[in-house]
Amino acid sequence: MLEDNLLLPLLYNRVRRNYRGGAGIDRMQANTVTVDNLFQDGDKPEEWIASLVSARNPGLNLIKNEGLSRCAVHKQPLLAELLQSKPELYLGEEWYSAHGLDLSFLTKILDSSMRLHVQAHPTAAFANKYLNSPYGKFECYYILSIREGQGGYIRLGFQHLPSKSEWRRIIEEQDITAMDACFEKIPVKAGEVWYIPGGVPHAIGENILLLEIMEPSDLVVRCEFEREGIIVPPEARFMGQNLDFCLDIFDYTEQPVGDVRRKYRLFPKFLAESDNDAIFEELAAPPTAPFNVRRLSLLKPNATMTIHCDAFCVALVTQGKVMISSRGEEVVLRQGQSLFVAATAGELKILSTGSAELCLVQPA
Secondary structure, eight states, rough: OOOTSSSBBBBBEEOSSSSBBOOOHHHHHOOOOGGGGGGOOBSSSSSESSSSSOOOOOOOOTTTTTOOOSSSSSOOOBBHHHHSHHHHHOOOOOHHHHHOOOSSSSEEEOOSSSOOOOEEEEHHHHHHHSSSSSOOOOOOEEEEEOOOOOOOEEEEBBBOOOOOHHHHHHHHHHHHHHHHHHHHEEETTTTTTTETTTTTOOOEEETTTEEEEEEEEOOOOESSSEETTOOOOOOGTTTOOHHHHHHHSSOOBBOHHHHHHHEEEEEEEEEEEOOEEEEEEEEOOOOOEEEEEEEEOOOOOTEEEEEEEEEEEEEEEESSSEHHHHHHTTEETTTOEEEEGGGOEEEEEEESSEEEEEEHHHHH
């Protein structure tokens, strides 16, 4: 494959985090439903897709280029290096002139075998003013599946609001009983889409496999320092700041469960359908987000649709197997595999070999 191809398949890119999981990603990428004990949860519960962002893992040994995606082309270069080599080709002249190598989003697959530590992320405005970053960490979740026999949930916003001083005490003293009392479980199901603005405390529950799209940063304030024996080291708790600084990040609004569902759940918007059993939808275009997410559902073998791409995008197959073609190039992707599509690719023709689903992430 030549380096100036417009369709760039991406290598798998697993990343360490301070929670356990990942067996669901292994099953997804292996494209099998074999017995659960064939795949084991571990310390790499996330797959980072088309990432130009280095993972921050304070307290852990350094792994060179951790988090940065590589392309499945000759010599397997970093995606960042390939984009830098011909930025107008891959990103488009107008985008590169305005934004440089900034994609405006980061895409991940997450798989949790435990509830994640309660956390929050700064808004873009806060990060720009105080952290010398153009991005906070606005997030969007597309729930792919819940582990068999389990119920899925997230924590999202304060259902029982503490005062700022009480929240400080809870974090400082690690009063987990009081922290738990601030939240109720928000039930989630496969197929649902949620967004999490900066400042809103949250935690993904156990047993969930999801696609997460976010602003391209790794800024996080962790409120719980230990869960299930996994300790978040001090340098990974407050973004290199102190607790008092981080208290200003939180959204101190009381939000009942019903309000959370009405406010933060997103619903697909129909865009188009083909004559051959393919439906194209806008899956998520959250308010103020610098990205949008679209979903192509291919309902039977040999279903096809042609999509015009007016910007670069990242494509991920979440179900089945597809062939993507553009300007004489063809790439076959199966479930769990991903692709960077150059801005100059123009039209994409997608063909399924069976029922399949493809998610496309683009700058807004």
